[in-house]
Amino acid sequence: DTAVSQTPKYLVTQMGNDKSIKCEQNLGHDTMYWYKQDSKKFLKIMFSYNNKELIINETVPNRFSPKSPDKAHLNLHINSLELGDSAVYFCASSPGLPLGVEQYFGPGTRLTVT
Amino acid sequence: AQKITQTQPGMFVQEKEAVTLDCTYDTSDPSYGLFWYKQPSSGEMIFLIYQGSYDQQNATEGRYSLNFQKARKSANLVISASQLGDSAMYFCAMCYLGGAQKLVFGQGTRLTINP
Numbered sequence: 001d002t003a004v005s006q007t008p009k010y011l012v013t014q015m016g017n018d019k020s021i022k023c024e025q026n027l028g029h030d031t032m033y034w035y036k037q038d039s040k041k042f043l044k045i046m047f048s049y050n051n052k053e054l055i056i057n058e059t060v061p062n063r064f065s066p067k068s069p070d071k072a073h074l075n076l077h078i079n080s081l082e083l084g085d086s087a088v089y090f091c092a093s094s095p096g097l098p099l100g101v102e103q104y105f106g107p108g109t110r111l112t113v114t
Numbered sequence: 115a116q117k118i119t120q121t122q123p124g125m126f127v128q129e130k131e132a133v134t135l136d137c138t139y140d141t142s143d144p145s146y147g148l149f150w151y152k153q154p155s156s157g158e159m160i161f162l163i164y165q166g167s168y169d170q171q172n173a174t175e176g177r178y179s180l181n182f183q184k185a186r187k188s189a190n191l192v193i194s195a196s197q198l199g200d201s202a203m204y205f206c207a208m209c210y211l212g213g214a215q216k217l218v219f220g221q222g223t224r225l226t227i228n229p
Binding site (some may be wrong): 031033035040041042043044045048050055056058088090092094096097101102103104105106107108110 | 147151157164205216222
């Protein structure tokens with residue numbers, strides 16, 4: 001009964017490839033997020049969707065494209081992977097105001113680009 | 115723009131002692147939320163505690179309490195009676211409550227509990 005799940009947990013791929021990371025939440029939350037944690041452990045927001053609508057789109061290369069087929073799923077597709085994309089990617093979800101603003105994170109996907 | 119500062123890159127504490135992790139923030143928004151997350155070596159991000167800017171009382175969750183000093187713009191995490199399992203990275207974060215609630219994180223503090 002995992003609340004926020006991500007697949008895969010580890011992803012090793014070569015430069016130039018295209019890959020996707022999937023996220024699902026069973027909490028009934030309306031809002032989902034993607035965060036990136038770099039090698040120095042710094043966490044930064046990338047995208048957010050509220051009920052399938054994109055509401056946050058930070059300064060992220062357009063090689064990154066989120067997709068939300070329904071409010072329980074938020075996927076991240078990355079084209080033409082670069083070495084600098086190596087990081088841990090976290091999905092999170094939140095009920096949103098007025099219900100609550102706490103964000104619950106998935107286990108993370110460690111992406112290594114070689 | 116919002117900014118979170120955690121000035122302690124690492125802390126070492128004896129088991130059973132209380133520990134305070136520092137967090138200061140900067141924002142011009144009157145309506146904001148403050149959060150603490152724990153990241154153990156296994157890598158997951160665990161939500162610990164939340165404080166809203168209009169909350170009159172300091173938030174508490176079990177052994178965790180948030181020492182919220184609004185005038186000083188600080189939101190320190192206090193862990194009482196530390197345990198070996200508290201060894202982890204701890205992140206302070208904030209979000210503006212008026213729009214899309216994106217979290218802005220501090221640099222983190224690595225806490226090590228010694229037996």
